[in-house]
Amino acid sequence: MRETVDDLLARFNALHPRVIDLSLRRIETLLNKLGRPHDRLPPVIHVAGTNGKGSVLAFCRAAFEAAGISVHQYVSPHLARFNERIILAGREIDDDRLCHTLSAVDDANDGSPITFFEITTAAAFHAFAQTPADVLLLETGLGGRLDATNVVTCPSAVAIVSIDFDHQGYLGDTLEAIAGEKAGILRRDVPVLVGDLPAAARTVILERAHDLGAPVHQHGVDWIHAVSASGWTYNSSDRTIAMPLPALPGAHQLANAALAIALTDAANPALLSDIHWQVAMTSVEWPGRLQQLTEGPLVETLNRGQELWLDGAHNPAAARALAKWIRSRNRPVHAILGILETKDPENVLKPLVLECASVTAVPVHGHRCFSPEYLATTAQAHGATTARTASDIKSAIERVATEAPSDEVILICGSLYLVGQALAARQDQVNCS
Numbered sequence: 240m241r242e243t244v245d246d247l248l249a250r251f252n253a254l255h256p257r258v259i260d261l262s263l264r265r266i267e268t269l270l271n272k273l274g275r276p277h278d279r280l281p282p283v284i285h286v287a288g289t290n291g292k293g294s295v296l297a298f299c300r301a302a303f304e305a306a307g308i309s310v311h312q313y314v315s316p317h318l319a320r321f322n323e324r325i326i327l328a329g330r331e332i333d334d335d336r337l338c339h340t341l342s343a344v345d346d347a348n349d350g351s352p353i354t355f356f357e358i359t360t361a362a363a364f365h366a367f368a369q370t371p372a373d374v375l376l377l378e379t380g381l382g383g384r385l386d387a388t389n390v391v392t393c394p395s396a397v398a399i400v401s402i403d404f405d406h407q408g409y410l411g412d413t414l415e416a417i418a419g420e421k422a423g424i425l426r427r428d429v430p431v432l433v434g435d436l437p438a439a440a441r442t443v444i445l446e447r448a449h450d451l452g453a454p455v456h457q458h459g460v461d462w463i464h465a466v467s468a469s470g471w472t473y474n475s476s477d478r479t480i481a482m483p484l485p486a487l488p489g490a491h492q493l494a495n496a497a498l499a500i501a502l503t504d505a506a507n508p509a510l511l512s513d514i515h516w517q518v519a520m521t522s523v524e525w526p527g528r529l530q531q532l533t534e535g536p537l538v539e540t541l542n543r544g545q546e547l548w549l550d551g552a553h554n555p556a557a558a559r560a561l562a563k564w565i566r567s568r569n570r571p572v573h574a575i576l577g578i579l580e581t582k583d584p585e586n587v588l589k590p591l592v593l594e595c596a597s598v599t600a601v602p603v604h605g606h607r608c609f610s611p612e613y614l615a616t617t618a619q620a621h622g623a624t625t626a627r628t629a630s631d632i633k634s635a636i637e638r639v640a641t642e643a644p645s646d647e648v649i650l651i652c653g654s655l656y657l658v659g660q661a662l663a664a665r666q667d668q669v670n671c672s
Contacts (some may be wrong), residue, residue, distance in 0.1 A: 244321060244334055247341040251359065257350040261385040261409060266357040268433040270349040270390060273361065276368030277390050280309065285391060287383040287421045287529065288400030288434065290557045291495045293296050295400050296376040296489060296600045298499035301519035302372060302511050304329060311365045313388070314432045315356065318551075318659035325363045328372045333456050354379050360387040374506075384408050384423020395507035397424050398432035400498060403556035403575045404441040404583065418443035427451045430505035434458050434498050456505050458483035473497050473516070477504065480513045485520045487527040490567075491560045496520065527551045527658040529564060537664055540636050544645035547636070549662070551655035553578065555586040561652060562590040571596035573643055575635045576614065576653030577603040584609050584617055586651060592618045597625035599635040603657045632661055 256265075270277055284299065286292040293314050303310045311327035314449050325332040331341070344362040360380070367375060377394070379386040382478040402418050410420045419441035431448050433441060435458045441505060448455045456462070470483040471493050480500070485492050496519075503511050532538050534548045541547060552561040565572045574595040578584045592598055600614035611628035618626040629635035639649050651661050 240322070242338065242639040244337055244341065247338065247345060248321060248355075248359075251261070251355050252342075254348070254350065254353050254358065259382070261382075263385060263387070263390055264352070265353045266361055266387045267390060268351070269353065269358065269361045270364065273344065273365050273462065274466065276361075276364040279368040280364070280391065281367075281372050281375050283377050283391050283394040284502060285377045285379070285388065285397045286502075287379040287386075287398070287423050287424050289403040289405050289417070289554065290560070291434070291491065291498075292378050293398040294397065294492060294495040294528060295499045295502065297523050297525035298445040298496045298519055299376055299503055300326075300486070300501065301523040302499070304376075305518040305522065306511055308374060308510060309358060309372040311367045311370070311372040312377075312424050313360070313367075313375070314378045315380050316360060316654060316655055319440070321359075322469075323526075325366055327366060327370045330487050332366060333438055336366065341359045354387075357387045364390075379421075379424065382420035384420050385422070389424055392426065394424075394426060394429055396430045396432065396502055397426065398434070398498060398502050399424075399436065399444055399489075400434045400437050400495070400559070401556065405555065405556075405587075406581070408581075414440045419447075419500065422447040425451055427452050428453060430454045431455060432456050432498060432502045432505055435494060448588045451461040454505075458494070458498065458501075462497055462501045464493050465565075466493070467642065470520075473500050475501060475504070477508065478513065478528075480516055483520050486523050487525055487561060489564045491563075492529075496523075498661070510603040514570065516540075524580060526662065527655060528562075531576055532661070535664055537661060539634055539648070540633070541640050542645050545640060545643065546648045548648060549658045550650065550652045551658045552591075552652050553582055553654050555583060555590070558587045559590045562594045565591070565594040568648060571643070571647045573597045573599070573639045573647060573649050574653075575599045575601060575632060575639065575649060575651045576630070577601045577611070577657040578609050578614060579655045580607045580609060582654075584614060586599055587623070588614070588618050588623075589621050591652070592621050592623040592626070595623070596643070597639065597649075598623045599627070599639060600628050601630070601632055601635050601657070603654050604631065604660065606654075606656050608654070632657070632664075660669055 317323040600611035
């Protein structure tokens with residue numbers, strides 16, 4: 240009987256412990272059975288943060304690949320296909336390799352309780368250890384201290400990109416508590432890059448770095464960035480680079496790009512030259528983060544001149560960044576959004592609704608989410624002039640496209656899973672044996 244990737248991933252979901260005790264015990268046990276693949280990795284750059292960590296790694300990957308440096312990458316969640324999480328030497332893991340890897344990890348685990356993220360992280364390490372590469376870009380899933388990726392004990396450099404409120408049930412309900420969890424990826428004598436953090440969070444990170452003797456490189460102290468007439472500039476004590484604006488839209492991406500430069504310089508300053516970063520600015524890709532869709536069945540629903548954009552903003556800080564981008568558009572934007580039950584809908588909606596010409600709430604099918612009726616009511620309570628519901632993305636787009644003038648923008652947001660469903664509409668599911 241042939242098993243698909245989906246079959247194996249469904250079985251992994253069924254292994255989920257009744258109660259999640261955040262620890263590294265389960266994944267360490269499994270990795271020991273697999274021969275400790277996390278000890279046989281290329282140099283690791285490990286990144287944590289509430290938002291921006293995937294974008295920082297996307298910039299790093301683009302620059303490394305511009306320099307001909309072979310890259311493994313691990314990120315989560317995926318948008319349309321699980322394969323997106325595991326990049327092997329610059330290529331998304333193919334279905335055949337993924338099936339064999341998941342099967343090997345499933346056999347080693349032998350039915351023991353384990354979370355989905357833990358067992359799939361073990362699978363990623365198993366694949367990485369079997370394929371040569373020059374560097375591994377590693378993104379935490381949740382927090383840092385007890386995140387499954389934190390079994391890697393000797394990274395070349397680590398970064399804390401941002402700290403804001405998200406996952407409070409696991410990480411704590413103060414910025415200091417959240418920072419303490421993120422700081423768990425810091426290692427003795429390993430450089431730590433600190434983004435533009437709130438003062439309370441920064442203090443926690445700096446104190447932890449001091450305790451470990453970890454060299455600290457801070458935004459605004461060791462590097463800065465500034466918009467220029469032709470793009471932007473990166474400045475540190477070691478170099479100044481004049482850059483084109485990045486292919487990733489949004490002012491916040493300049494900060495992410497600057498941190499990526501500082502991060503790779505701290506890990507190995509000899510690897511990347513100015514030209515590699517200049518190329519990276521135009522070649523960088525990070526789907527679902529202020530991404531314009533230009534083809535597929537959803538785009539075909541639009542009228543001439545209308546645009547369809549996607550952004551996975553799902554927490555208050557990301558919503559604030561998205562609202563800033565909406566203001567910069569200088570044209571009406573209509574939001575189609577869904578929000579998971581684990582998120583903070585009021586503080587996601589507050590920054591967005593006053594910037595949007597309309598809000599259409601939809602369910603995030605296949606996930607526990609707030610009802611569209613609740614989201615529409617909440618949007619109205621925070622000042623939305625037009626707030627309604629639809630049964631799915633397609634019907635929402637059809638309605639907005641019919642009512643909106645030809646030069647307006649439709650934005651799908653509020654959940655990476657919702658964005659993933661929009662992206663999946665243009666892809667065919669592929670099985671493997």
